[in-house]
Amino acid sequence: MKKFYYLFTIFFSLVTFKAMAENIMILKLSYGEVEIELYPDKAPNHVKRFKELANKGMYDGVVFHRVIDGFMAQSGDVKFGNSNNPSFNLSLAGTGGSDLPDLKAEFTDIAHVRGILSAARSANPDSANSQFFICFDAAPHLDRQYSAFGKVIKGMEFIDKIKKGDPNTGSVQNPDKIISLKSK
Numbered sequence: 250m251k252k253f254y255y256l257f258t259i260f261f262s263l264v265t266f267k268a269m270a271e272n273i274m275i276l277k278l279s280y281g282e283v284e285i286e287l288y289p290d291k292a293p294n295h296v297k298r299f300k301e302l303a304n305k306g307m308y309d310g311v312v313f314h315r316v317i318d319g320f321m322a323q324s325g326d327v328k329f330g331n332s333n334n335p336s337f338n339l340s341l342a343g344t345g346g347s348d349l350p351d352l353k354a355e356f357t358d359i360a361h362v363r364g365i366l367s368a369a370r371s372a373n374p375d376s377a378n379s380q381f382f383i384c385f386d387a388a389p390h391l392d393r394q395y396s397a398f399g400k401v402i403k404g405m406e407f408i409d410k411i412k413k414g415d416p417n418t419g420s421v422q423n424p425d426k427i428i429s430l431k432s433k
Contacts, residue, residue, distance in 0.1 A: 272296070273433040274303060274399070278411070278425065283404035284433070285366055292355035292398035295368050295377065299398065300432060302327060302347060302379055308430040309333065313411050314342035315419035320388060322411045323369050323419070324427060325380035332426050339424070346378030352396075359397035361388040364408075366399035383408055 276283040289296040302308060308325065310333030315323040324330065328345025329338045354374040361367060365384045368377035377396060384391075385408070391397075401408060414421035 271432065273402075274300070274430060275433050276404075276430050277428040278407050279428065280407040280410045281404055283407050284402050285399050286402045287366075287399040288357075288359065288397075291357040291359055292368075292396050294352050295355055295396050295398040298347075298349065298352060298379070299366075299381065301349075303430040304432055306429075306431075307331075307347065307379070308427050310426055310428075312339070312342060312421070312424040312426045314339065314421060314424055315382075316411055316414045316421050316424070317419040318413045318416065319386050320419075321382040321384050322408060323380060323382040325369065327379045343380070346380060349378065351375060352377045355396045355398070356393045357397055358393075359400075361391040361395070361397060363387060364401035364405050365397050366401070367391065368396040368398065370395065385409065 272287040272289060274285040274287060276285060287296045307327045311324050311327060311330045312332055313322050313324045314326060314330050326342045326345045327347050329336060330342035331337055361384050363384055363386055367382055369380035369382050370377040383401060411425045412421055
């Protein structure tokens with residue numbers, strides 16, 4: 250019986266570790282690597298979309314077009330914000346998304362605290378597509394209004410170094426960009 254217990258424990262530990270690793274993303278910036286844990290149990294469709302676009306390389310080269318000190322850094326416009334593509338247009342960055350349909354809101358009980366990854370959208374709650382933001386500090390006014398679906402678990406000091414934009418609009422001239430974003 251003891252042998253069975255040990256085998257079960259080892260098997261369960263391996264399965265749990267594999268499942269956890271599947272929901273860890275590595276965001277490479279010029280400043281260093283950031284690990285992000287995704288929450289598929291809270292926002293499954295947002296996690297699925299984020300992983301799909303990331304693992305296809307769609308976020309590689311995308312700029313942080315809107316960065317407000319003390320609030321958040323926004324990126325993810327794969328249409329106009331990808332500095333590697335001919336369609337790159339910094340003045341339009343933040344207005345585009347992927348060719349996939351917009352996502353329905355998945356509001357959760359996850360508080361928008363430092364390091365939270367959340368879906369950017371327009372005034373329509375069901376308009377999230379590819380854009381996302383990472384909170385520099387707590388933003389409780391966003392709780393249950395935006396779909397939070399992950400959190401930075403390592404490397405937040407590199408997020409803090411992202412070039413800040415205009416204090417009023419967040420618009421960034423010569424913005425930092427994502428070098429790569431992939432599953433761990």
